[in-house]
Amino acid sequence: MYRSALFIDLNNFALFPTLPVGLIVSAMRGSEWDVDVLSPLAVGVPGIPRPTRAPVWGYWDERARWWSATTPSRSVRSIRKALDTLRPHQRDTTSKRLMDAVEVRLNRSPKVVLISAYLMYFEAVRRICALCAERGIPVLLGGPAFHEEATRREWAAIDGLTGIYAGEAEQGLLEALNAVLGRGPDPQGLTRPGGTDGGLAPPAQDLDAAAYPDYSDFPWDRYPNRIVSMLTGRGCGWGVCKFCSDVVTVAGRTFRSRTLENVLGELEFHAKVHKTRLFCFSDLKLNSNLEMWRGLHQGMQRVVPGAKWTCAVHVGPREDEGLSEEDLRAARESGLVRITAGFETASPAMLNSMRKGSRPERMAEFLANAHGAGISTRVTAFTGYPGEGPEDLDLTTRFLEQHGRHVERVHLSRLSVQAGTPLDEEMRSGRLEDLGFGLMDEQPALASIAHTNSRTTSRAYRKSITRLLRAVHTINRRPIQGDARELEGAM
Ligand code: B12
Ligand code: SF4
Incomplete structure (x- = not known):
């Protein structure tokens, strides 16, 4: 055969x-x-360990990582690269x-x-x-x-x-x-090797036509919990953030959605086949399609009684983002125990420059409502966007100090420029040179472009970073709400 x-x-x-x-x-x-x-x-x-509660020394570890990643010293950078290759996951896949x-x-x-x-x-x-x-x-x-x-x-x-x-x-x-x-x-x-480039296949259109994923071959006995990954659509309804590499990947291009019935049918199917009630929605932003988002709140417990789930949302500029107090209470009742949002920064100037479409005050309101509804919240943020100065970092630090009681986890990273993003084009055009931001090294095999950012080396910037790392660490040291524990680290 x-x-x-x-x-x-x-x-x-x-x-x-x-x-x-x-x-x-x-x-x-x-x-x-x-x-x-x-x-x-x-x-x-073993798989890549997912971050959970920060250890006591986490703050110092993060400081050392930040310094070694941003120092202009090429020798420190190459030592860091060499150490990276020694990390267990890199060894394990080979x-x-x-x-x-x-x-x-x-x-x-x-x-x-x-x-x-x-x-x-x-x-x-x-x-x-x-x-x-x-x-x-x-x-x-x-x-x-x-x-x-x-x-x-x-x-x-x-x-x-x-x-x-x-x-x-x-x-x-x-x-x-x-x-x-x-x-x-x-x-x-x-x-094909040695041939002409085959380009990109067009995005798939009829997502309902695909059969439900077959997870029967995976080592279920080796997972800590029986979690099923779900996807209600492809791409992101907002889709224009300049740094975002998710919306340029093969499956992230253009926003497309399945129908609610098809998704509910799949939830019911996996719950029966894999005897589970835990779901992780991998959609870039699950509130892109409000009909799907609210439909899940209404249908989830009907198709999977006792379901618990997690997802990511965009706290964007639409008048109705599906994230009102009432929406979030309904989401919690349907089993949403953990929610992630792309916060990025509390600097309005940076948010505008990124085309993120969010505002800090709206983010604060969302976090308070989600927390008030009993949902464990997680935000992602990053430093080093072109033009960012210590005053921008301080705004983020103050935001986390002020609203940290509504946040259970912060995932803070450094900007990485990914090939094919609007930011990549902007950098190549030389328009960011005045901001001290420029191309350092192309890494086509990784679709990543190493960059220099002279602003991050000033004393004032470094001081602001340490304050920010401290605020993040204070949040990440806390234990997580009981109900969300089974899904901790899934995103
Ligand atoms: C959900 C998600 C996760 C989840 C779940 C991952 C999992 N293994 O199931 C979590 C949070 C765990 C995760 C972790 C990580 N992720 Co992730 N993740 C995603 C996300 C948001 C969606 C993935 C997804 O389900 N997509 C939907 C499916 C349908 O699309 P797809 O994966 O592209 O698959 C389609 C095609 O690619 C194609 N295809 C795929 N494989 C094959 C094979 C063959 C033979 C063929 C013909 C076709 C084909 O067909 C598929 C079906 O349509 C993407 C963002 C994105 N835009 O895709 C990032 C993404 C995949 N992750 C990424 C990264 C970097 C990571 C981490 C390394 C991050 C980190 N530092 O921890 C880890 C590593 C995990 C690992 N590899 O073990 C990168 C990968 C970039 C790269 N350079 O390859 C992405 C693209 C994000 C980004 N823009 O940078 N991730
Ligand atoms: S909202 Fe999130 S997924 Fe959508 S474009 Fe912006 S960063 Fe990307």
Whole structure:
């Protein structure tokens, strides 16, 4: 039978099965493919630990990380890079344990190997391709971040790789499979080594047409809780933040939504099949489609009694964002125990410059309402946007000090410029040079661009950063509300 495939899921996230892999496997089985799924966790490779409560020394750890990442000293940066490669997750995806497991599966002679990978898994993919090349087995690679031609070019040079599919699998997967097996023409989105670039496949349109993801191959006994990842749509209803790489990825382009009935049907299906009532919605912003958002509040407990769930929302500029006190109470009653919002900063000037569409006072109101409704809140924020000065950081610090009682977790990171974003274009145009912001090093294989930001090296800026890190640490040291604990770290 030529329809036998090995699917290697490199996205080793230890809390729940990988949604895109479940979707693809389901589509292949529906087309009579015999698929063997290899999940690293199933063969004992631990996943990336997700952040939970900050340890006592967390503040000092964060200070050291911030300093080593922003110092102009190239030697410190390269030591940091070297230390990064020693982190356990980097070792694990290329570990002997995983490669041995790959060899065992390859010895069953699949006709094709599929790999789903984030860009940080280059080395693992290279090794797997080498093993496949020894046996003459074609390899089809896909993942969220193959949207840039320069990235595909770097990856297409991997020995033993037959093709990279840049697109949502619902749109062209079976054609791509036939093509790498030499049984059909190359569809749009399929890039071949040494050939011309295959571009990007168009975004999938009829999302209801896809079969529900098949999670039966994942190591359920190794997850701490039985969480199912759900997706009601693709892209983000706002979609214009200049730094946002989510809306330029293959599945993030343009906003599309499933129907409520289709989503409720899937919730009911997973609850029965996997005996669970815990759900993590991976939508970029679940309140993009208010009909879906409010429909979930009304329908959730009907289809899954006792359901608990978590999601991310945008506290944006629309008059009705679905986040009123009443909405959030309804959400809580439907089982929403933890909510995440992209806060980014409390500086109105920075928010405008990013085109974030949020206002600090609206964010404060949202946090108070969510907390008041009994929902555990988490916000994401980052420093280092072009033009940001100590006064902007101080606004964020003051906001967290003032409203911190309504926030349970803050995920604070440093800006990273991702290829294909409006910020990337702005930086390349030289328009940010006056702000001391410029390109340092292109990393096409990672779709990432290292940058310099001279403003972050001033004494005043560094002082403001330490105050901000302290405010974040104070929040992250607190224990989390009981009800949300089962979903802590899922996002
Ligand atoms: C939900 C999510 C998570 C969740 C769940 C992840 C999981 N493994 O299930 C959590 C919070 C755990 C998470 C963690 C991380 N994530 Co994440 N995450 C997302 C998010 C928001 C949605 C992912 C998703 O479900 N998309 C919907 C599905 C349907 O789309 P998809 O994954 O692209 O898959 C489609 C196509 O790519 C294609 N496809 C995929 N694989 C294959 C394989 C083949 C053979 C073929 C033909 C096609 C194909 O078909 C799929 C179906 O349509 C994306 C943002 C985004 N825009 O995608 C980031 C994103 C995927 N994450 C990213 C990152 C960096 C991370 C972390 C490393 C962050 C961190 N530092 O901790 C970790 C690492 C997790 C890991 N790899 O083990 C990056 C990856 C970028 C990259 N360079 O590759 C993204 C794109 C965000 C971003 N813009 O930077 N993440
Ligand atoms: S609201 Fe969030 S997902 Fe939407 S464009 Fe902005 S950063 Fe991206």
